[in-house]
Amino acid sequence: MRTKTSDGRTFLAGVDVGGTKVAAIVADRGGRQVGRAVRSMAARPIGVEPIVDAIRAALKAAGVHISQLGAIGVGVPGRVDPESGVVQLATNLDWDDVAVGSLLETALGVTCRVENDVHLAAAGLLDQAAAGGARSLAYVAIGTGIGAGIVINGRLYRGARGMAGEIGHVIADPEGVLCRCGQTGCLETFAAGPAIARRAAEALTHGSAPSALRAVPTLSAKAVYDAARAGDSVALEVTQETGVAVARALAGLLLTCDLERVLVGGGVAAAGVVFMAPVLAELDRLRDASSLVAEVLSPDAVQLLPAKFDAVAWGGVALARRSAADNAAFGHPDVEIRDGIGEEVARLEEVVARETLA
Numbered sequence: 622m623r624t625k626t627s628d629g630r631t632f633l634a635g636v637d638v639g640g641t642k643v644a645a646i647v648a649d650r651g652g653r654q655v656g657r658a659v660r661s662m663a664a665r666p667i668g669v670e671p672i673v674d675a676i677r678a679a680l681k682a683a684g685v686h687i688s689q690l691g692a693i694g695v696g697v698p699g700r701v702d703p704e705s706g707v708v709q710l711a712t713n714l715d716w717d718d719v720a721v722g723s724l725l726e727t728a729l730g731v732t733c734r735v736e737n738d739v740h741l742a743a744a745g746l747l748d749q750a751a752a753g754g755a756r757s758l759a760y761v762a763i764g765t766g767i768g769a770g771i772v773i774n775g776r777l778y779r780g781a782r783g784m785a786g787e788i789g790h791v792i793a794d795p796e797g798v799l800c801r802c803g804q805t806g807c808l809e810t811f812a813a814g815p816a817i818a819r820r821a822a823e824a825l826t827h828g829s830a831p832s833a834l835r836a837v838p839t840l841s842a843k844a845v846y847d848a849a850r851a852g853d854s855v856a857l858e859v860t861q862e863t864g865v866a867v868a869r870a871l872a873g874l875l876l877t878c879d880l881e882r883v884l885v886g887g888g889v890a891a892a893g894v895v896f897m898a899p900v901l902a903e904l905d906r907l908r909d910a911s912s913l914v915a916e917v918l919s920p921d922a923v924q925l926l927p928a929k930f931d932a933v934a935w936g937g938v939a940l941a942r943r944s945a946a947d948n949a950a951f952g953h954p955d956v957e958i959r960d961g962i963g964e965e966v967a968r969l970e971e972v973v974a975r976e977t978l979a
């Protein structure tokens with residue numbers, strides 16, 4: 622693979638913007654990480670400065686000058702217009718109509734593209750062949766909220782409105798609680814981090830079983846999974862029910878899209894085996910009960926994403942690679958675009974442009 626272009630812009634950056642921290646990686650044209658840096662997003666109000674700092678620090682760690690950077694791809698948790706780079710709504714960051722793409726371009730002088738973080742993570746898994754080389758896959762994030770990024774036949778599927786993968790708002794329990802979206806009993810109100818903490822608190826209030834959780838001043842999903850790992854019966858019941866609800870949602874996704882692989886990540890899933898065990902047990906049960914489900918839901922279909930893999934940032938690198946090829950100042954014929962997100966985003970953009978004109 623060629624690793625140098627004649628204008629010297631040999632490197633790409635991918636950025637994962639989270640509610641508490643931002644991680645930036647710098648990669649060479651061969652897709653090898655050459656630098657990484659993490660910065661806090663804690664200061665309020667949050668501007669793009671921590672993102673600029675993280676990119677500059679990752680460049681420094683890589684020994685790469687900013688003039689060698691071809692493009693930047695950024696993943697943000699929220700609704701994003703990938704055409705304009707405007708973040709329309711990112712609740713965790715208190716961002717509403719923030720032109721992240723152009724703010725970063727002004728600050729750094731480098732082409733910058735922005736995409737929803739969960740969508741970008743799925744693209745990163747595809748681009749890095751991190752899902753066992755699967756071409757049809759999903760990334761499901763289970764944390765403060767629940768959402769999925771879907772890649773079908775090697776194409777990132779954003780949906781008609783960019784809202785594909787909103788599985789957090791599929792109803793899991795019609796008798797459940799009101800969701801922030803207006804519906805009752807969405808998966809997010811049952812299996813997202815705050816919902817797990819709430820259900821554990823309710824179980825403690827309504828039951829009298831001894832539990833280590835009674836001594837925890839502020840319940841969190843992490844506290845519940847820590848207690849479950851230690852064999853706490855109240856925590857185990859909550860995590861068991863969570864696993865069943867998550868497994869049903871994942872099975873629905875697999876049955877709808879006939880995916881090869883689903884990788885699960887996010888803050889709640891970071892609990893690891895204690896989170897995954899009840900999910901996998903319920904998937905086994907569904908598989909055993911139905912030959913049709915067994916056909917679609919292979920035993921290795923659902924896996925935990927290794928916590929150290931920067932899926933969002935690698936998706937950013939893939940997006941940057943595509944963007945760099947678009948950039949006239951960078952559009953040399955020897956620019957490599959790997960099969961995957963780059964070409965697919967371009968093709969999707971053409972479709973969107975055609976539909977807009979029609």
Ligand SMILES: [Zn+2]
Pocket residue numbers: 789790791800801802803804807809
């Ligand atoms: Zn909802």
